[in-house]
Amino acid sequence: MPLLRRAQLAALGAALLAAGCLGAPVAGADEQAPSGCVQPGPTLRYLVVFARGTAQPDADAQIAAACGSTTVYYPQIAVAVVTSPDPGFGDKIGPDRAYSAQGESWTSDGQSSRKKVDETMSAASLLTSTETVPTADLGEQQWDMRLIDATLAHQITEGDPRVVVGVLDSGIDPRHPDLKAALDPQLSVGCLTGKPDPSVAAWAPTTSPHGTHVAGIIAAADDGKGITGVAPGVRLASVKVVDDDGYIYPEYAVCGFMWAATHGIAITNNSYYVDPWEYTCSDQQGQRVVTEAMKRAVDYATSQGVLNVAAVTNSAADLTQPGADTHSPDNAPNHSVRRIGTECSVLPAEERGVVAVSSVGSNQLKASYSSYGLGAVDVTAPGGDVHQKPSNGDNPCVLSTVPGGYGDFCGTSMAAPHVTGVAALLASTHPGDTPAQLTKLLNQQAKPVQCPGDYDLNDTGVQDAYCSGYASFNGFYGHGMVNALAAVASGTAPRPSTGAPGADAPTRAGKGPTDATSSQQPIGPEQLAAGQ
Structure with missing residues (x-):
């Protein structure tokens, strides 16, 4: 959490579920869950670690077999972020391989015990x-x-x-x-x-x-x-x-x-x-x-x-x-x-x-x-x-x-x-x-x-x-x-920029993508509203 925060207790479970804040919704009657999986909810996020070098298709298959869905897989470090409504997901894929920090914030009756920050401001x-x-x-x-x-x-x-x-x-x-x-x-x-x-x-x-x-x-x-x-x-x-x-x-x-x-x-x-x-x-x-x-x-x-x-x-x-x-x-x-x-x-x-x-x-x-x-x-x-x-x-x-x-x-x-x-x-x-x-x-x-x-x-x-x-x-x-x-x-001062910041050179020599520079376009209200 931010180190400045002082939090206040708030039971937000029902509201968070209604707003979809805890991941993908629980499968409905018209959706088919994987065989052997149960979906009582809530859907939780998990970190899952794999053996280094595990290819994404292999990781995805293991996740699906344990009743989870891959949100993202980082092959460079063999770590995935997974969602699952099945409370047995962690045991199925292995308790030494998966952990839901989000799940630590839920009580036995399914209510959230997470807390709101006191430095909040209106959007x-x-x-x-x-x-x-x-x-x-x-x-x-x-x-x-x-x-x-x-x-x-x-x-x-x-x-x-x-x-x-x-x-x-x-x-x-x-x-x-x-x-x-x-x-x-x-x-x-x-x-x-x-x-x-x-x-x-x-x-x-x-x-x-x-x-x-x-x-x-x-x-x-x-x-x-x-x-x-x-x-x-x-x-x-x-x-x-x-x-x-x-x-x-x-x-x-x-x-x-x-x-x-x-x-x-x-x-x-x-x-x-x-x-x-x-x-x-x-x-x-x-x-x-x-x-x-x-x-x-x-x-x-x-x-x-x-x-x-x-x-x-x-x-x-x-x-x-x-x-x-x-x-x-x-x-x-x-x-x-x-x-x-x-x-x-x-x-x-x-x-x-x-x-x-x-x-x-x-x-x-x-x-x-x-x-x-x-x-x-x-x-x-x-x-x-x-x-x-x-x-x-x-x-x-x-x-x-x-x-x-x-x-x-x-x-x-x-x-x-x-x-x-x-x-x-x-x-x-x-x-x-x-x-x-x-x-x-x-x-x-x-x-x-x-x-x-x-x-x-x-x-x-x-x-x-x-x-x-x-x-x-x-x-x-x-x-x-x-x-x-x-x-x-102690070093050599950088040369003055010839234009907008970052417009004339890569961000770090030899590192990062070739398109990592920016046109520094202003952000207007319509972009914020559209989430662009």
Whole structure:
């Protein structure tokens, strides 16, 4: 789920079924179910992992024999997304091969225990126009950009439009004046069935401003109006992996990583953890399916030249403590974050090769909510903290774009896109570098932040968390605070663009399809209404 969210309980089962939100409808009297299959419903989605190298016809046949229907099959990683109304599907195809995260959200009486997000906005307000957004320059309020030397970096370069950042989130407002020039509709996609849907309706935001806020931190335009992102010269792809209830099921994330891997996206930002568990345990039946599918998807994306950046969650947890028992801020019985095994990880932040980001407030102290852990955190960045107020009176949270204007949010969700923006500057000034090389540069160029001598945030005489490690690498801050100026000063600044962003070059040398460039056509009301 998005790391910023605080959810409220809502029993939505009947309404979701009526709206068809849980997949394909149950077969009617005039439809023939496969022999030996039962269809009491509800129809659920499953992730299914196959032996590597399994061809699609073979996978489809196995799925059909177990009373399921293939939504999409990713042959590169031998993972499928399947729907089935048969409650025995998982047992038939094999409980160590199939898992329905969606099914974790249903009670024994068939009612949904999923929860609505409290940062919802009306659909109309999530689709803005230039005229409705304030035009005042808000740059003086961006303490976060000063903390990472972004303004100084922009004097050298603001990034290369050939670098595309995929924002795996709740969607990016395609009309926001600070984002519409950077947003590439041709590389944007919705993943809420586990299968890519490139229609505008599939990737535009509907109930959450979260993705738009994250996108602004990365690449809001440097136009003297509103705010400016870390890398305003790069392009953005809206990859929607957050559903209208604020959940990121693993099939959504797998779809997002596979889209990035196959469409020339250089960097992904992941300000979420995969539901329905904050900690996914590879030694638990079902959850090991999610662990394997996510590992394959992330590894494949990395092999295709994608650098993945992720937030470490807002649970204030020590991620190095296996088997610890923590509770989500949501306190939801069917959305537990308990680590019931000993091999448990926050996904995707703790996947190998992913840059894991903790959060600090304006005084560079670990944010009270930020998770941490020696070896679990790679770098840190500004995410804000209401307990750390800037000396000049600015809002202690991070100011960025939201549908209709600008807003302040705090969270590791906000820290991660600062790192993503710096990584985009590095990819711009070090063209051709691999994800491993870019990660090494991020770590080397970060400014070390020492463990605090005292981390008693509420003056009770008890430490609220313990920082282990040493000055240049520790559990609170990893290698330190990322630095935008170091990123652009260490390489060759990209040549100026000769036209619309992305119109004159491929997104990443040697990677992605040959048609991955964009004409940057504006999106109008009729396209949004038609879902084009």
